[in-house]
Amino acid sequence: MSNIRLCVAGATGRMGSTLIREAVARGFRIVGAIAARDDPNTGRTLREAGICDLNVIIMDPSRIPEAVSNADVYVSFTTPEAEVANLPVVANLGKRIVMGTTGFTDEQMKIIREAVSSRVPAVFSPNYAIGVNILLRLLRMMKVFPAGYDFSIVEIHHSGKRDAPSGTAKRMGEIISEARGYTSISYGREGLSARKPGELEILAVRAGGVPGVHEVIIAGPYEMIRIEHTSFSRSVFAQGALYAVEWIYKQDKPGIYSMDDVLGLV
Template identity: 30%
Template sequence: MKILLAGFGAMNERVAKLALDKGHEITGIILSRTTERQLPYPVYYVDDEFPEADVIIDFSNPEITLPLIQSKHNIPLVIATTGEKEAIIDALKIKAQHTPTFFSANMSYGVHILTELIQYAVPLLKDYDIELIERHHNKKVDGPSGTLVKLLDAIQEKRSLNPVTDRTLEDKARAHDDVGISVVRGGTITGEHEVLFAGIDETIQIIHRAQSKDIFANGAIEVAEQLINKHNGYYTFENLS
């Protein structure tokens, strides 16, 4: 494949290395504004004419992602940007009328399976309290993570709950229909997401631990390899295969 990268942070640096190892080609990097940073590939901006490419892989931010989706190109899009999720999905569904598009807040197939397991478990554990905990490195800016939001959405499809992000605001006991959301930032933690089901005298924990950012980069490349052969449409892990 010929790949354009939207943004060139830590994730797309990994995408570039792993894509080259697999025999793919990086044709350029798309940015939203000029940079003094020396980059290893040609730089383009959202309003530019892009070079020939089979797919765009985007691990950037909404400042790049939304204008990129709304621009005139018809290159298949693999979007892994977190932040402004609903706006991104709405724009992708419009774009999907004339090009294949894919979105996931987490490119790990293991996280996709985690989501499936949670949706299976929630109806079976309807009397259990649910808590969500995510842990990431100390450089991560947003919180809660896009993946935690994805897990919360999956839970909400099966059980209507009230998200609680700060219990210091009120002095009262936890309500059964609350779902606690805890955010941990420290060190070099790649990414951990835990769903805790707490019942009477017992707990069940479902945890996904990312041991390397390569799982997300490889996931994006594998999605791109499938997406470029798909008809126009909006895809997720649920309907890509």
């Protein structure tokens, strides 16, 4: 059981509420909760919001200093815009960070990295599922395939997911492109659209309540390999994020770390 104290941002969202429930079940202490100013549950307790049996008040971002005052780690699953505004504040307060938000522009990520990297230890990851991070490591081996093998990525998520392709699919694409020398990406085909040399495919599907599916297709002239990771529940992301919390809690050196660091893959 852990006595690590957490402040969770995005507390009323799909991931934030799942993480809170998982954290409580695992013995973490929830001491702060943050939601958007216009969220109907802001100002209520976690108990009143139906998230868990705690009287922690859900605060809006203007009260971040108060919400994180007793926390050891700030865990955030929100939006890129919220992270750009909030993470510099948290970093200036000296709080360790675990962040799983996706959909950043390059400029947004640059702002966050500059605000955080020299101040506090932080873990940033587009996907906290243990299996996905092992898969990302395996993809670095794809350079061993000879020329003539094509790679494609397909990802499926719930219909409410805003960014496409997913942050995980983008990371997969970066690793495969580096290993295979791809120089362009196709995000879908229509009409006469043959595959071009040096082109990677990344396809996104939004349907129902799917927590997350990522598939890598490797096809040569006479064979095909399909590698798929399926998340049964958002609890798998919460589980991994809490592993990251336990790891970052022990780190003193400021910097931005990845799940490779958390899992000892580097």
